[in-house]
Amino acid sequence: MTDTPIPGWTLERLHKGYGQALEETEVLYDSQTDHQRLRVFENPRFGRVMTLDGVVQVTEADNFIYHEMLTHVPILAHGAAKRVLIIGGGDGGMAREALRHPSVESVTMVEIDAGVVEFCKTYLPGISQGAFDDPRLNLVIDDGAAFMRNTDQKFDVIVVDSTDPIGPGEVLFTDTFYGHAKRALTQDGILVTQNGVPFVQGEELTNSMRAFKALFADWGCYMATVPTYAGGPMAFGWGTDGPGRTVALDELEARFAAAAIQTDYYTPEIHRAAFALPGYVRRLMP
Structure with missing residues (x-):
């Protein structure tokens, strides 16, 4: 489940009553595959971030x-x-x-x-x-x-x-x-x-x-x-x-x-x- 609390940010809400927000300085990719929605965006702290169905999977930094x-x-x-x-x-x-x-x-x-x-x-x-x-x-x-x-x-x-x-x-x-x-x-x-x-x-x-x-x-x-x-x-x-x-x-x-x-x-x-x-x-x- 995803939401946009403020423009330019994405909110991950995988867990009930809890989430994390990540700034998106640039969206590089956003597409629906046969199995899931794939997105990649740039974040000033973590570099490139990949999400599947709105949930963070991997970042360049960590x-x-x-x-x-x-x-x-x-x-x-x-x-x-x-x-x-x-x-x-x-x-x-x-x-x-x-x-x-x-x-x-x-x-x-x-x-x-x-x-x-x-x-x-x-x-x-x-x-x-x-x-x-x-x-x-x-x-x-x-x-x-x-x-x-x-x-x-x-x-x-x-x-x-x-x-x-x-x-x-x-x-x-x-x-x-x-x-x-x-x-x-x-x-x-x-x-x-x-x-x-x-x-x-x-x-x-x-x-x-x-x-x-x-x-x-x-x-x-x-x-x-x-x-x-x-x-x-x-x-x-x-x-x-x-x-x-x-x-x-x-x-x-x-x-x-x-x-x-x-x-x-x-x-x-x-x-x-x-x-x-x-x-x-x-x-x-x-």
Whole structure:
């Protein structure tokens, strides 16, 4: 749901009784695709901003937090990830970060809307930074739930970079989808998911965690604060039957150094600390 409180501004009202306003100094793109309404505009604080159906998906300024935490945490926790699957991620930012790991041999990215990919290549090239041209990337235009249900491939890390559980993204928050995702993991594989902002989307997190608890030996979530994902820190779902969460700090530091990756948010210390949950989030765990 969107509104214009004053000329030149857009108001996101994803959550009941709460919203965020962003100034639009220039609208670069505004079009309805087969699946959703796509817009890109310039903002003096966040640079180019992309919205889907009026909800902020990515900005040039703060996307690094989200993308680094959903890729580097599971890849470095795994320690030997070669095959990565991304569900969603049409802006290319998740692929960008996953492909920075020299140990990653292939990244399969499944995006439901080809229009989003082409749009982002044209209007937000700084997000993907050439990821779509990397020969290790396999871009599949398909429904993520259908792909997960039908695939016979196995992946070391699966990243669900979904929109919120409304519209096309709703099916990616179901017990059945998570079950199919677990089947597609290797023995010590790790599943991570976008699980919204617990302060205003607590039920969403609880429902996902109930499914994770039934599926994985080690389940839960970790957190990071992304300024334009309004309402407080975001939760990222975590599920594995492997030892990923127990990796010691010195081992994470060694893996991070070996990868030779320059990050703006992720550090091994942040990696470990992100799993420490505030009380209100702990109480959302089933």
